[in-house]
Amino acid sequence: MSKPITAIIVGAGHRAETYASFSKHCPDKLKIVGVADPNELRRKMIAQKYNLAENQCFESAEELASKGKLADAIINGTMDTQHVPTSLVLLKAGYDILLEKPFAISEEQVWQLADTVKKYNRKVMICHVLRYAPFYVEIKKHILNGELGEIISIQTAEHVSYHHMACCFVRGKWNRQDICGSSILMSKCCHDLDIIMWINSGINPTKVSSFGGLHYFRKEHAPKDSGEYCLIDCPIEKDCLYSARKHYLDHPDRWSFYVWTGIEHIENPTLKDKEEYLKRKDHLYGRCVWKCDNTVADRQAVMIEFENGSIATHNLIGGASRPMRKIHIVGTEGEIQGIMDDSVYTIRHIDTRPGHEYKEIVHDLKIRGDMTGAFGGHGGGDLRLVEDFVNVLQGHKPSISCTSLEDSINGHLVGLLADRAMTENKIMYFDGSNQLS
Numbered sequence: 001m002s003k004p005i006t007a008i009i010v011g012a013g014h015r016a017e018t019y020a021s022f023s024k025h026c027p028d029k030l031k032i033v034g035v036a037d038p039n040e041l042r043r044k045m046i047a048q049k050y051n052l053a054e055n056q057c058f059e060s061a062e063e064l065a066s067k068g069k070l071a072d073a074i075i076n077g078t079m080d081t082q083h084v085p086t087s088l089v090l091l092k093a094g095y096d097i098l099l100e101k102p103f104a105i106s107e108e109q110v111w112q113l114a115d116t117v118k119k120y121n122r123k124v125m126i127c128h129v130l131r132y133a134p135f136y137v138e139i140k141k142h143i144l145n146g147e148l149g150e151i152i153s154i155q156t157a158e159h160v161s162y163h164h165m166a167c168c169f170v171r172g173k174w175n176r177q178d179i180c181g182s183s184i185l186m187s188k189c190c191h192d193l194d195i196i197m198w199i200n201s202g203i204n205p206t207k208v209s210s211f212g213g214l215h216y217f218r219k220e221h222a223p224k225d226s227g228e229y230c231l232i233d234c235p236i237e238k239d240c241l242y243s244a245r246k247h248y249l250d251h252p253d254r255w256s257f258y259v260w261t262g263i264e265h266i267e268n269p270t271l272k273d274k275e276e277y278l279k280r281k282d283h284l285y286g287r288c289v290w291k292c293d294n295t296v297a298d299r300q301a302v303m304i305e306f307e308n309g310s311i312a313t314h315n316l317i318g319g320a321s322r323p324m325r326k327i328h329i330v331g332t333e334g335e336i337q338g339i340m341d342d343s344v345y346t347i348r349h350i351d352t353r354p355g356h357e358y359k360e361i362v363h364d365l366k367i368r369g370d371m372t373g374a375f376g377g378h379g380g381g382d383l384r385l386v387e388d389f390v391n392v393l394q395g396h397k398p399s400i401s402c403t404s405l406e407d408s409i410n411g412h413l414v415g416l417l418a419d420r421a422m423t424e425n426k427i428m429y430f431d432g433s434n435q436l437s
């Protein structure tokens, strides 16, 4: 049996911790041997959880890199703007990296990272967790079997729920591209664009266009008489669908890893602690959703054409009642339509028999029991991704979901170009300079 892969957490936030927890489920496969984070509290929490000594804790990726190579790999869960700068020094120091998405915030950064990976011959896998969700894996298998014939069209949609939208993209830390580095398309839907590229694997996109913007979560839509802060000065809070009390106190576990980061130092904070915190004006999550400093879009449509004439669309809709990811792939001989959140998809084939038009089979993954157990997050994707990363480093065959950096480039470029298409009101063309050769 191979020895466990040793890994150091860089950026000890919610995401890196989720991936690192794989070592608790499978200690024979992954061992956490260090942490790097400027946040002392988080360093200490990780050190305690993984039994790390002081000399295994570092204040930054840069400090860690200056010590040479101390483990097989890095789990890089820093924020979007830091993915490339932290990875460059760690690649140079000799590490392979499991890297969060979006792995870059500009086309220049995409190529900077790709060139460095090539130069040092390292393995970098991107956390496109949806590729590992059984729902998408099963769909990909039908595509690989050629069951749909030649793909004509791929339609995807992500409906971001009202509470997710408000927490992350209106009040929270992905609400301004000039600060967090990413547009909402890149931070939320680089997964869906990646799924489109994966379904059409090996076929390069040629054109991208996009429409959308920020329309609803703006000052002019604020209800009459509303205040600036839900729990301080808002007389209509009780009737408001976006009340911070309703979103975060009535559902204290919902988005807790974002909303309560400022009171991480309090062990098991009470509801009272949380209410007091929401009443602070320097706390992001108590703000009226129509009076925040958000600039990212709340809706966006993307259209893509590929070199073989196939087409794809993705719709991002912020503020939906129900969170949902949908996919509909149509090929020359059949189609697949499904909703990830239901774990159900239907496959249809042409049926020319008299009295028939098509035949269909409904696949319910819940009935098959594929969605349960320790591998639950992101439709089952989170920890399966870590397992694949470990397998690849141990020299085993990668799974069909494997998301090497090279494999993730087109999806990221499509997202970055779509944002330019939307803001510059243009069609963007892929050419030799922005296409993976």
Ligand SMILES: NC(=O)c1ccc[n+]([C@@H]2O[C@H](COP(=O)([O-])OP(=O)(O)OC[C@H]3O[C@@H](n4cnc5c(N)ncnc54)[C@H](O)[C@@H]3O)[C@@H](O)[C@H]2O)c1
Pocket (backbone or CB within 6 Å): 010, 011, 012, 013, 014, 015, 016, 036, 037, 038, 039, 042, 059, 060, 061, 062, 077, 078, 079, 080, 082, 086, 100, 101, 102, 127, 128, 129, 187, 378
């Ligand atoms: N794959 C997914 O589906 C998914 C879902 C949510 C978020 N994400 C991505 O995960 C990433 C992390 O999100 P999060 O909410 O866990 O972030 P976070 O802000 O909770 O954690 C980031 C950590 O990085 C640390 N850090 C900052 N500079 C550093 C440096 N130079 N060296 C080492 N550490 C440093 C910060 O102190 C912080 O603790 C983001 O890029 C986000 O877009 C991915």
